[in-house]
Amino acid sequence: MSAEECYNLRHAELRNVVERIIGVLKWRFWILVVPPKYGMDIQACLPPALCCIHNIIRKHDPMELDDIEAAVVVVPPHESEGTIGSIADGVPTSADRDRCRG
Amino acid sequence: MANRYFKKILIAFSSGTIYRKYVQLPRSNVPVHSSIRDNLKYYPFFKDAIGAIDGTHIACTPPADQRDASRNRKGFTSQNCLLCCDFDMHFTYVLSGWEGSMADASIYNDARLNDLAIPDGKYYLADAGFPCCPQLLVPYRGQRYHLAEWGHAQTRYFISFNCIHSFIVFLGL
Numbered sequence: 001m002s003a004e005e006c007y008n009l010r011h012a013e014l015r016n017v018v019e020r021i022i023g024v025l026k027w028r029f030w031i032l033v034v035p036p037k038y039g040m041d042i043q044a045c046l047p048p049a050l051c052c053i054h055n056i057i058r059k060h061d062p063m064e065l066d067d068i069e070a071a072v073v074v075v076p077p078h079e080s081e082g083t084i085g086s087i088a089d090g091v092p093t094s095a096d097r098d099r100c101r102g
Numbered sequence: 103m104a105n106r107y108f109k110k111i112l113i114a115f116s117s118g119t120i121y122r123k124y125v126q127l128p129r130s131n132v133p134v135h136s137s138i139r140d141n142l143k144y145y146p147f148f149k150d151a152i153g154a155i156d157g158t159h160i161a162c163t164p165p166a167d168q169r170d171a172s173r174n175r176k177g178f179t180s181q182n183c184l185l186c187c188d189f190d191m192h193f194t195y196v197l198s199g200w201e202g203s204m205a206d207a208s209i210y211n212d213a214r215l216n217d218l219a220i221p222d223g224k225y226y227l228a229d230a231g232f233p234c235c236p237q238l239l240v241p242y243r244g245q246r247y248h249l250a251e252w253g254h255a256q257t258r259y260f261i262s263f264n265c266i267h268s269f270i271v272f273l274g275l
Contacts, residue, residue: 004242010143011241014189015227018154021187035161042112043162044199047183048125049115051193055124058192065191 024065025054027072127186127194128152130221135189148227151239153188155226157206160198174202184209186218186226206231210238 001009026032029050035043057064114120132152138144159180164172172179180202186195197213210218210232220226220237228238230247241247 002245004245007147008241008245008247010147011227011239012247014138014144014148014151015154015156015229017189017191018156018185018187018227021191021193022156022158022185024191032160035163037163040162040164040168040199042109044181045112045116047160047181047185047198048117048121048196049112051185051196052115052121052124055192058190059124 020069021054023072024068025050027068028054125193125196127219128188128221128224130224132221132224137189148239150224151189151227152221152224153186153194153226155184155186155195155210155228155232155238157182157184157209157231159183159202162202168201171201171203178202182206182209184213184218207233 031046032050133139134145134149135151138148138151159174159176159178160183162172162179162181164179169179172181174180174182181198182200182202182204184195184197184200184206185193187193195213195218197209197216197218200209200212206229210228214220214237225237225239228240230241230243232238232240234240
């Protein structure tokens with residue numbers, strides 16, 4: 001393993017926290033995956049508001065995250081996509097929409 | 103009526119006092135996080151990291167005249183959001199509303215010009231789509247990066263080990 005590869009591995013391990021948090025956010029709030037029919041001004045306010053609610057839940061129920069992460073299925077990133085991947089960037093599928101309706 | 107109160111609550115949570123109370127940028131004197139401090143694989147190499155930053159696509163339904171600009175490289179319409187979080191899984195910064203066709207680097211530059219303050223000497227961990235600057239620590243390009251690729255490398259190793267092992271067994275050694 002070269003020094004650059006070693007650095008990249010440690011970097012990926014630490015940066016993983018942001019991939020996880022985005023996965024949790026989209027798992028928790030399906031409105032981010034299946035968009036509503038509101039105007040764009042409302043839709044642009046949704047991510048900050050839901051991130052704020054995520055922080056409130058983290059503060060008042062710290063253990064709840066474990067339950068969510070146990071339920072989140074992380075899709076292994078495709079090799080050709082390089083550094084991008086996981087559930088955090090998934091395209092909503094028809095299964096997601098069915099799930100939302102249910 | 104309900105719609106009006108929905109908007110009021112939404113604004114309170116997305117930019118009002120509630121938002122400012124719960125989503126806060128880290129201070130300059132923030133201590134080194136325990137997951138870095140207590141692990142010799144990371145300490146002292148990453149001791150000034152205060153979190154990680156990434157862009158993510160949030161699906162949206164724009165009006166027809168904005169649909170082309172909102173279409174991202176994956177083919178669906180989205181807004182590109184810039185998110186920062188700390189190592190305790192709290193969000194510390196959110197910028198939303200950019201069209202899906204915008205690159206992460208452009209959104210980061212816009213955020214830096216506005217309200218994304220990064221204390222001197224500290225940095226966020228970012229992926230290769232972000233610019234290389236003192237406030238962001240990006241990976242080496244052209245080297246293996248993703249955790250999954252390391253997993254595959256290990257799998258290959260185990261497969262070859264198994265092959266050699268079964269070959270030795272076959273020879274009766």
